[in-house]
Amino acid sequence: MSARSRLAALLVLAALLPAAEAAVLAALHFRAALGLAPQITAVRPYATYHDLRWVLVYHDSWFWFVVEFLGVSLLRGLLSTGLVALAWPVGRERPSWRWLARRNLEIATLSSLLISPWAALSVAAAGVALSWYLFASLLPLIFLSPFLQRAGVVEKWWRGLPSIELVGWSMLNFAVLTVAGSITSSGTGWRVVAVAGLTGAANGLLWQRTVRAALLPGRVRWARVPVTPVAFLVALLLPLVAQGVIGITAGGKGEWRPPVLSQNLPESVDHAVIALAGYGSRYDGRPPADPAVERFSYRGLDGQGRPLPYRSVDTHQSLGRSAERLAVQVDALHRRTGRPVALVGQSEGAMVARTYLELRPRSPVDTVLLFSPLVRPGRAYYPPRDAASGWGVATGWELRGIFAVTNLARRTRDDPDEPFVRSILDNAPFYRNGTLCPVPGVLMVAFLPTVTAAEAPPGQYSGIPTFQVPAFHGGVIGQQVSQQRLIDVLATGQAVRLRRGEYAPLQRLSAAWQAPPLLVSVNPAWRDRRAPDPAITGRVCQGR
Incomplete structure (x- = not known):
């Protein structure tokens, strides 16, 4: 030749x-x-x-x-x-x-x-x-x-x-x-x-x-x-x-005190606020500066209705359980203050707030600000540890092996089967399609770090207003511009928006290196197999 x-x-x-x-x-x-x-x-x-x-x-x-x-x-x-x-x-x-x-x-x-x-x-x-x-x-x-x-x-x-x-x-x-x-x-x-x-x-x-x-x-x-x-x-x-x-979600480890916790709210804000920290955070029980602000506790409330201190391991519980504890805290804060309640969540805290809205669409909460939420999660699956088969069964055991090795040098063990992760995987059709979707009667804004552009395939990812900030995951809420916009939303009841020009190109450039999503329709472990699938439609919030 x-x-x-x-x-x-x-x-x-x-x-x-x-x-x-x-x-x-x-x-x-x-x-x-x-x-x-x-x-x-x-x-x-x-x-x-x-x-x-x-x-x-x-x-x-x-x-x-x-x-x-x-x-x-x-x-x-x-x-x-x-x-x-x-x-x-x-x-x-x-x-x-x-x-x-x-x-x-x-x-x-x-x-x-x-x-x-x-x-x-x-x-x-x-x-x-x-x-x-x-x-x-x-x-x-x-x-x-x-x-x-x-x-x-x-x-x-x-x-x-x-x-x-x-x-x-x-x-x-x-x-x-x-x-x-x-x-x-x-x-x-x-x-x-x-x-x-x-x-x-x-x-x-x-x-x-x-x-x-x-x-x-x-x-x-x-x-x-x-x-x-x-x-x-x-x-x-x-x-x-x-x-x-x-760590499994880089939600921010250590003591978490953004400005909404360390500073008093302006008089123009008539809301009571619950601030929800992310995965791996911990809380020593110290109250926020403003009496109308509370820190969400992953352990719940004490006998006097005060948020209990919690350890980082307490954040590993399922989103459903955290949302139930949030519901109790929202009702208690609303009774104490007589004010409408706003939720300010970061990373896992944002996902807890969104899960709460799905479980209780009618509640004292009328404003939810999501900082570094997970964008279109649940695109893959592996069955629980005790399952002999299921989509991604070998992948699950490979991840368990990786985590087992890294846990040898860690005080708090991370586990790909822990309830937080499983609650996302088991309810993937909702989190994939509905995380950043509107809820009637609730003002919602997602504050997205630019790094989230690499977290989802190209296409629509949000049905609510977004405010994009140059930052890594978990690094948005502490920035001055984000704090000011947070106050603006609480004070005026109006959404804020900012779309950065580099976000969409970064979203497209990462597409070649993401894993292919598991189609919703093929997995019998998902209850809502007929739900619209963004992997096919390229759109979220469909059928909601």
Whole structure:
């Protein structure tokens, strides 16, 4: 085969599969997963990351997990064999097909095992809608890519540092896939198929460049040192370290005293206020500065109707139970003050406030301000620990293993089966479709940090006014501008709005690296399987 014919075959093979996947997803109207299609022929390990996210979300038993895992590893190895062979530089003797097939099948299996923990973290990110998990899953991926480029090409690929060319080409592929994912996830119809196919052709060109760079490196540093096994070990530890640092929702640990607690409310505010802290917070019983403000207690009230001190472990309870305790506290505060009640919640506290409104749409609460709420959570699922099967059963046990290791160095244990997480997973149709949706008679505003743009697929995410602030999760409520807008809402009874120009582009750019949502209609564990699914419609608050 001539060099020109080989290049043409490489480009056709690399382009055909992304176009086919995009066509299938477009035909199914599966908008939330369109950003993944261009990755199917990407260079290692991005293509493996693509495969595993589908497998970890879409298996409903151990049998099917094993079949799917081995199946995608086999297909990935065979596809990589063909791509490497077609990308082989002219004038360089190519190994036999048998050698290439054996090596690429071995590397495909090894890559799947290595990357599986990071793919599991991306599924966790889809479950609790926390971008930190998504970022934690991508860092090892980018780090290992230059090392894995050599694996299916050269004999002693585990020795020496990858060349600067390999680093550059792998970073370029990440950038191309990110941009392509933002375009495909935002498009419709055959335009999506065309973009996916063109990106696949770009993947083919990058396979050509990376194979050449692996075979003909300008200079190999530490050529006799087995660097790659050390890199693998570091990469495997990264998700564990990240999970230990982040915690399960990064809701803000330690004593929580935003301005609404530490300062008196202006006289223009006629509401009583309950402030709800986030996951991992604790409360020592110290009252707020203003007597019309109370701190929500995850333990409830004492005999005199005062919020009880609580520990961080008390925030791990289900959202339903927290909402019931909030209902008791709302009624007690309303009786004591005679005022309408406003709820100011952060992170998990915001979710407790929203759950309360769902359970008690008619109540003394007429204003709810949600700071750093979880945006479209519940997009993934895994069954409880005692279940023998169910969608994501293997993923659940992989996450349990990750948490078990990180809990060895923690005082307060986090558990992917704790009631807070399970209450989101088990009621996913509501939290996915209804979290940021209006409630009649209640003024609602969501204060969103820009990092939440990476937490949900492109498309509508809110049916209530939003105020977007440059910040990380949990970092909005302490800012002066947020405190002033909080007071403005309480004093005037009018919503505030601010949409930042970078929010929508960041939302689209993250689409390529999110796990595909589990469709509401397929999971028998969800009671409301006929609920409108934003993964299909691209819209929230439908049918409410």
